[in-house]
């Protein structure tokens with residue numbers, strides 16, 4: 001089931017996120033969606049590597065999320081940076097009971113890809129990335145995100161958003177959240193184990209992505 005919350009994080013949470021983004025820009029401590037590290041080939045397919053930063057001490061975000069999703073379990077918060085050509089193939093995330101995304105680009109044009117697609121009955125619906133919008137899945141439903149076609153942009157006031165903002169490139173940025181169940185923790189401990197290759201996800205099949 002999908003729930004959408006606009007303007008989800010308050011100013012304290014957003015300040016923390018801003019500091020984490022800044023911190024991530026001064027570290028080499030990135031993971032990536034490269035298939036041999038964390039993600040299976042079936043979900044990566046031809047995607048450009050997504051860069052992943054594990055957020056440090058995200059207590060303030062946990063507290064906010066637990067207001068709409070009460071749980072005793074911890075949650076894993078990551079920042080994802082999406083270059084041109086990155087996407088996520090259809091997958092179920094049925095290794096967790098809850099997963100969520102928050103879109104962190106202040107402006108996003110739907111022509112730039114990165115749409116969140118999900119199944120509802122026999123339809124495929126889409127959510128357009130919007131600043132500070134939470135898309136929460138509990139339990140997760142089959143979903144995907146479409147290929148990013150533009151990852152650096154500026155204010156829509158400048159050249160319609162096609163120029164860099166004050167000369168500083170801003171890449172498509174999301175926050176990804178997973179409820180840390182025992183199975184999820186196990187998958188993370190096992191993240192260096194080789195994962196089976198395949199042509200794509202078959203509906204009903206279970207496999208993990210983070």
Ligand SMILES: [Fe+2]
Nearest residue numbers: 093099143209
């Ligand atoms: Fe997912």
